Structure formats: C-alpha cells, structure tokens
Amino acid sequence: MSSESELLARVPDRLFIGGEWVASTSGRSIEVRDPSTGLVIKTIADASVADAASAMDAAAHAQASWAATAPRVRGELLRGAFDLLQERADDFALLMTLEMGKPLAEARGEVTYGGEFLRWFSEEAVRISGRFGRNPEGTGRMIVTHKPVGPSFLITPWNFPLAMATRKIGPALAAGCTSIIKPAELTPLTTLYFAKLLQDAGLPAGVVNVLTTSTSKEVSSPIIADPRLRKLSFTGSTPVGVALLKQASENVLRTSMELGGNAPFLVFEDADLDKAVDGAMIAKFRNIGQACTAANRFIVHESVAEEFAAKVTERVRALTIGRGTEEGVGIGPLINDGAVDKADELVQDALSRGAKLVTGGSRVDRDGSFYQPTVLIDVVAGSDILRQEIFGPVITIIPFSDEADAVAKANDTEYGLVSYAFTQDLARGLRLIDSLDTGMMGLNVGVVSNAAAPFGGVKQSGVGREGGLEGIHEYLETKYVLVPDSSL
Known part of the structure; x- marks a missing residue:
C-alpha cells in the first residue's frame, strides 16, 4: 500500500472534461479535510458555471459515437476498469478512509462492493435485448428495441464515494450514455482518482466528465436546464431530491432518485x-x-x-x-x-x-x-x-x-x-x-x-432502481416499431 502522502500526490487536483485534466475557470479551490483530524489533506479545483458548460458540451459531443460503440467494446472497457480497481484496491481503500473517515476494513469492503457494479454492468452491456412478434390482430410484426437515453448528470453523496460513482457510471457506460458526474464537496478525491482509472482503462474523451465544486446548485442548475441533457441521477437527501425533481420536470428528464431513509x-x-x-x-x-x-x-x-x-x-x-x-x-x-x-x-x-x-x-x-x-x-x-x-x-x-x-x-x-x-x-x-x-x-x-439486486425505495425514499437487471434500463429508452404485413 502507498503511503498517505504518495497516494494523495497521485490523485488529480483538476477537473476532468473532454478527456483532459483542466484547471477551473473560477479561480477558486476546495480544501478537502480528513474528518479524523480536521486537517486539509488536498486542495483541488472548484468548478464554475463555465466549466459546467464545457462538461455538457463534451458529453453531448461524445454521445453519438459512444452510443454507436459496440456493446462488447463498452463491456470490455468496464471489465478492464474492474480489473484495474482490483490492482489498486488498497489505494482506493486508503483514500476513502482519509477523506471520509470510515475504518480501513470497511473501506476495503466498499472497494469490493463498488467494483461489483463495474463487473455486473460489463456483463449487462451485451444483454440489452428487445422483442419481436406478431401483433394480436395478426396484421403485422411488432419490434421493441432499446436505445441510450443520452447525456446523463450523476450527482453522488459523500458517504460511499466509490460505490455511488460505480453504481451510476457503470450502467450509464453499459447502456451507451455519456455522463457528467459531480461528487460531493466533502469527498471528491475518490471520484477524481476513479476518473483517472477509467482514463487508464481506455475511456474515450468526453464519455465521463468530472466536476468538483463548492457551489453545487449554481453549477448544477444550467446542466439540468440544458436541453441536451436527458437523464438525472441523484443520491442524497429528500429535500434536495425534491428540488432537483422540480428542475428536471422543466425538460421532462428521466430521473433516478435514491433519497433519505428511516x-x-x-x-x-x-x-x-x-x-x-x-x-x-x-x-x-x-x-x-x-x-x-x-x-x-x-x-x-x-x-x-x-x-x-x-x-x-x-x-x-x-x-x-x-x-x-x-x-x-x-x-x-x-x-x-x-x-x-x-x-x-x-x-x-x-x-x-x-x-x-x-x-x-x-x-x-x-x-x-x-x-x-x-x-x-x-x-x-x-x-x-x-x-x-x-x-x-x-x-x-x-x-x-x-x-x-x-x-x-x-x-x-x-x-x-x-x-x-x-x-x-x-x-x-x-x-x-x-x-x-x-x-x-x-x-x-x-x-x-x-450489485445484482435492484436498489431503491418507495414513498419519499425515491424513484427508480440502481443495480440488478433493472439498473441498466434506467439509462435506456424503449422504442416500438410496427411493420405491417403488407410491407413484407
């Protein structure tokens, strides 16, 4: 395992946009603290609204080519990311302990759990299926197929910084969706380090973009309002989730909300x-x-x-x-x-x-x-x-x-x-x-x-499911085609 200082030095301190590590245009920075000491362990870029626009541009630009990428290729990239995560498991565990505070043994457990979403959805990428059959009237054939929803905005919480990222990025990539991920201000380092892992695994430019920011509402609002965005996935408190649902309704976005519990x-x-x-x-x-x-x-x-x-x-x-x-x-x-x-x-x-x-x-x-x-x-x-x-x-x-x-x-x-x-x-x-x-x-x-089971709740605990067979369908649209017998 790396020493704390060696590991922290390897974690990127910039934004990841369009396949490049770029400085923020805000001129601000975020201090990440170790909750067990209160001391600053790393200073990173603090994204602006302009950076959010660049990330949206990158995700939209890459969408068509990523959607057209063969499912097997998408799956192999996720499997490659899973393999790299196993090689770097100790580093990810230590990093989560440093920025979030959980005991190292639990952090190792999260690496295992988070990795399973990469492995599961690498397998699901090639299993996106449809159906074909005669209509009940016997006058034609029905074709039901699925296609990627499109660019997705993924907002993750601070408490499981790796697993919440893989639980959202995994199905998005498998389905053929590009994404912008915004980790919590309190624990952004794991997501930045994971983006570096994806880059090392061969991720094409613009397919995943990372924004770290201290002004979450200010940076998120224009992304959610952008008509090119087609999906919003959020894990966090119910009051924030309700506010995001209201924003998402303006463009009738597909939403997944994993909210509070009791x-x-x-x-x-x-x-x-x-x-x-x-x-x-x-x-x-x-x-x-x-x-x-x-x-x-x-x-x-x-x-x-x-x-x-x-x-x-x-x-x-x-x-x-x-x-x-x-x-x-x-x-x-x-x-x-x-x-x-x-x-x-x-x-x-x-x-x-x-x-x-x-x-x-x-x-x-x-x-x-x-x-x-x-x-x-x-x-x-x-x-x-x-x-x-x-x-x-x-x-x-x-x-x-x-x-x-x-x-x-x-x-x-x-x-x-x-x-x-x-x-x-x-x-x-x-x-x-x-x-x-x-x-x-x-x-x-x-x-x-x-990872193989659908995660989600009812009532004010949210809508949608993550993981399992259901998880990838949160990132897919269903399309129905009728082919009349007269045209065959």
Whole structure:
C-alpha cells in the first residue's frame, strides 16, 4: 500500500472534461479535510458555471459515437476498469478512509462492493435485448428495441464515494450514455482518482466528465436546464431530491432518485437474538451509521427487548473509536462537526422526552469529528430521533406488543427505503414482505445491498432502481416499431 502522502500526490487536483485534466475557470479551490483530524489533506479545483458548460458540451459531443460503440467494446472497457480497481484496491481503500473517515476494513469492503457494479454492468452491456412478434390482430410484426437515453448528470453523496460513482457510471457506460458526474464537496478525491482509472482503462474523451465544486446548485442548475441533457441521477437527501425533481420536470428528464431513509429493524419474540444482534451491529454501525440503509429504529418485542438491549450494549461498548487507519478501529469519525452536532441534538431531544441512556450519548474529547456509539432504550413516540435520519452511531430501541403493532410502528414514516426483520416464523416473514412499506427488505440479515439486486425505495425514499437487471434500463429508452404485413 502507498503511503498517505504518495497516494494523495497521485490523485488529480483538476477537473476532468473532454478527456483532459483542466484547471477551473473560477479561480477558486476546495480544501478537502480528513474528518479524523480536521486537517486539509488536498486542495483541488472548484468548478464554475463555465466549466459546467464545457462538461455538457463534451458529453453531448461524445454521445453519438459512444452510443454507436459496440456493446462488447463498452463491456470490455468496464471489465478492464474492474480489473484495474482490483490492482489498486488498497489505494482506493486508503483514500476513502482519509477523506471520509470510515475504518480501513470497511473501506476495503466498499472497494469490493463498488467494483461489483463495474463487473455486473460489463456483463449487462451485451444483454440489452428487445422483442419481436406478431401483433394480436395478426396484421403485422411488432419490434421493441432499446436505445441510450443520452447525456446523463450523476450527482453522488459523500458517504460511499466509490460505490455511488460505480453504481451510476457503470450502467450509464453499459447502456451507451455519456455522463457528467459531480461528487460531493466533502469527498471528491475518490471520484477524481476513479476518473483517472477509467482514463487508464481506455475511456474515450468526453464519455465521463468530472466536476468538483463548492457551489453545487449554481453549477448544477444550467446542466439540468440544458436541453441536451436527458437523464438525472441523484443520491442524497429528500429535500434536495425534491428540488432537483422540480428542475428536471422543466425538460421532462428521466430521473433516478435514491433519497433519505428511516429504516426499521424488527426483532420478534421468536428471533435468534444472537443473529439479530449481529445483524443490528452491521445494519447500524456500518459506515459509522452514515448510510441511507442504516437501521434507525429498533422495534423489539416487549418480551425480549431487555435482553436484546443488554446484548447490543455489550457489543457497542466493545467498539474501538479512532482514526480509520488505526488497527482494530470499529468507529471512525463522522464526516464533520455539523454531523456530530446533529447526532447529539437528536440524542438530547430523545432524553428530554423520557428515553433512557444505556451507553454513549456524547461527543468524544479528541481531535476530529467523533461521537460515542450510543444505545437509547424506551424512546418515546414523537421524538425527533424516530422521525429523522440519524446518520450517526446511535441505536434507538422501542418495544412492541404484537405483529400488527410492529408493522404500524415500522411504517410510521414518510420514508420507505429498506427494512429489516428477524423472526424464525417463515409465514410471518412472508407476511412482512407485503406489509412493510419499503423498496427493500432484509429477512434475518443486516445488509441487503448487492450489485445484482435492484436498489431503491418507495414513498419519499425515491424513484427508480440502481443495480440488478433493472439498473441498466434506467439509462435506456424503449422504442416500438410496427411493420405491417403488407410491407413484407
């Protein structure tokens, strides 16, 4: 593995437009900080509206040739990128730990997960199919085919800087779409380094363009308003997603929105509690709780709530807090001090309403943006922590009396991304598939994400799906042709 300084020196500090690394026209720069220390680790270009126009020009110019590129060639490029990612896995893991803070072991897991989107969509590129058959009236033949949507604008969040990029770029490239990707200001380095990897893999000029900016709305708005753009994909908060949907409606863009979550984690009286605790630890503390799929509300049957809380608390107290590069660290920093403030405000609100603190519940007295892993029990209905995404290492436990009560509590949210349920009753598990209002569900498991599966939610958790067979169709238009018998 490279040293931190050697790796950071290799990460581009410019914008990637039209196959070239170019300086920003803004004259501004972005300071990227290590959240475990608060120190600046690299300074990079800060894109302007003029840079956004150049990126849009490049993507539009390259669209026709990329769409005409043979599916096998597109797939082989993605496979080549996958292979390069395996060779550079340690560098990508370290880079994510430096700019985002997650423990190095988790960062390595993200490299594996993110890479799978490249491999999956390299295979899907050659499987874009249509259909052919007689119409019901018997008067002609129907041809249904698919074509690339066109230039796409991809906006990624800070919490999974590699996987969110590959989950969007992978299907766009496979489908024949060019793209402009705008990573989050807090964690842009991984995307820049990934663009360099794509360039090394043979990516044609203009097919992928990268804009890093501190003025996201200012830079994004003219891209979304450009009539040449045909697709918008966003992962982030629901309020921002709603605003983007309004903008996208002006040009009737195809949209994919993966928005907020408030995942319920149900533990029934017949659950294997040890497995439920294992599931809880990964569903809550993966990525330090900073995931839209993180379990927010632990809804536990009243007969096992006390035992479950005790088992979870024992595990939580054993977690080691520290910089993600340190051996054995299980809890790294939150992304910045604002995230620490939000987590603490939610905890203090819950305590003021009657919740009981079992462990944690405060900032960590050290450099960086750290918050103690926390367990709250008997959280009262109406507490902010039950309504909002926590995005931090806090477990909230509330009891339920029966299945109907559990489902009612689980569905009592405007979000519907993912749910988790632990029960040994198969019939109950099958009922929960229908009764829980979420786009995904983990039955006796704490992680559901997989490149081969459709990722996405319902209600205010978004529209569209990423990954799986469904993922590439988000970047394809369907075209129907009728050929009458009289012309044959």
